[in-house]
Amino acid sequence: QVQLVESGGGLVQAGGSLRLSCAASGRTFSTYAVGWFREAPGKEREFVAAISWNVGNTYYADSVKGRFAISRDNAKNTVYLQMNSLKPEDTAVYYCAADQGKIPRANRGDYNYWGQGTQVTVSS
Numbered sequence: 001q002v003q004l005v006e007s008g009g010g011l012v013q014a015g016g017s018l019r020l021s022c023a024a025s026g027r028t029f030s031t032y033a034v035g036w037f038r039e040a041p042g043k044e045r046e047f048v049a050a051i052s053w054n055v056g057n058t059y060y061a062d063s064v065k066g067r068f069a070i071s072r073d074n075a076k077n078t079v080y081l082q083m084n085s086l087k088p089e090d091t092a093v094y095y096c097a098a099d100q101g102k103i104p105r106a107n108r109g110d111y112n113y114w115g116q117g118t119q120v121t122v123s124s
Contacts, residue, residue, distance in 0.1 A: 002026035002098045002113040009094060009118030012086055016122070020081040022096030022115060030074035033099040036081045037108055038092035039117075045095070049081060050104030059104040064090075086122045093117040 008020040022034065035050035049070040050059045058070055067086075072079040079096060097111035105111075 002029055002032065004096050004098060004113055004115035006094060006096050006115045006118040009120045011121045011123065014087055014122055014124050016086050017082070017084045018086065018120060020083065020094055020096075020118060020120070022079040022081075024077045024079070024098065026077075029077050029098065031100075031102070033101055033104050034070075034072060034079045035097050035099065035104065035106075035108075035111060036070060036079075036094060037097060038090075038094045038120075040089075040092040043092075045108055047106040047108065048094070050099075050106065051079065052104050053102050057104055059106065061106070083120070086120075088122045088124045091120060091122050093119050 003025045005023045031053050033052050036048040037045050039045040051070045067084050069082040095117045096115045098113040099111045
């Protein structure tokens, strides 16, 4: 069993930066791929970024490529999402999720465990 807790959300002006953290419990977390998803009001939850268990592979949605960076520290059981050049359309609740598979994937149905989410609001 893996439990995930996101933090680091908040209110930021357009062009600003935030770093989200996803802290995990469970000794097998380091063997899981981890993804970030987001859900804006009235929209479906969408893929943002994912990272493989061994940090070797990352995968990004086109909408965030070049602005966001996903990383992980397995010694700390934590995955990060560095978000730069934020835009109002990035406003959403951001969720991290763990996938028992090894490779980063964009399909939310592939993820077994989810956090409770953290709100990110970008003002124009």
